Amino acid sequence: MDTADEKNDDFPEAGSRDVRTLRELFRLQLRTALAMEYDSLAGLAELRAAGTPHDTTDLLGHHANETREQIENLNRIFAAIGEEPLPEPSAASAGIRRQGRDLVEDCAQEMRERAVLAAALGSESYEIGCYQGLITLAEELDAGDAAELLQLNLAQEVHTGEALRRRLQVVG
Template sequence: MVQLSERPGTKKITNLQDKFLYELGGIFDAENRFLEAQQLMWQYSQHPELKSLIEAHIRETEQQIRNIEQVFSTLKQQPQRVTCDAAAGLVSDGQKLVLLSSDNPKIVDLVLAGEQAKVEQLEIITYRGLIKGAEQLGQNEIVQLLQQNLQQEEQTAQKIEQLKPRLLEEARSTGGKSGANRSR
């Protein structure tokens, strides 16, 4: 069990707004982590379509961070990152997979797409929860900002899912086969 002493600056959650602010701080941390990771992904990617998708999503992520900052401002709060362990874990796992597959650029691209898909799902479920929370708090302006972020995440997830089969086929056709890869 995590101890609150492991989270300096974290206060007890006693109402819906506290819960909302904690979760908002978590996605704020996640988006910042994912922005840094996407910048690295862009450097590692060799596939033009994937590289273009990552580049476009970097710009979207920058806007999403500004939207979150606007949500904090609307609530008269300073933007504050709350460590998102899920985001940190996804970034760490992705980095390990890239390093382990670095000898085959086609596999690296497949790894990057797979990790991006995982990130999108975390973001989608988080934004859906935040939207519900903002609705409960009667914060329509905040709902709109969060819905913009959600729509971008859903569109990116869809584009990644459409690209993944092509990346898999390219990885297979260029010697990316091994006993473990054939079943995927």
């Protein structure tokens, strides 16, 4: 599922929602995280298709599998709170995906692997921040099971970010 929309004006305007409770904020952020992971999955497929060496495509493929697990964890949280797992389009994650694609397209073949790794690393940084915020909200809501699943996702993101950084150093 690809939730990224190529037009920024297709996203709901800031201030068009009336979020009044911590639970509503958590639900909105959870839906945004789901869209973020779908955007990430699509972006990883694009980056893997960029023609990079086997080690990098393997790393991106491994992360795509982890991303599917993260989507499943988010779906489990939705089920636990009695909500439909409906992605909320994310202008940020769609923009990060576009930026990564543009970066790779702008690079000569000899710079392509570095560009792919840098683009993937930028996406990981955003995802880490998203999960840190969600964990804080889950803890405030005393939603321990949700916080644990979000911690698992965060740990995977941090680990992948480090793996991408190490690979970028080796390539450089």
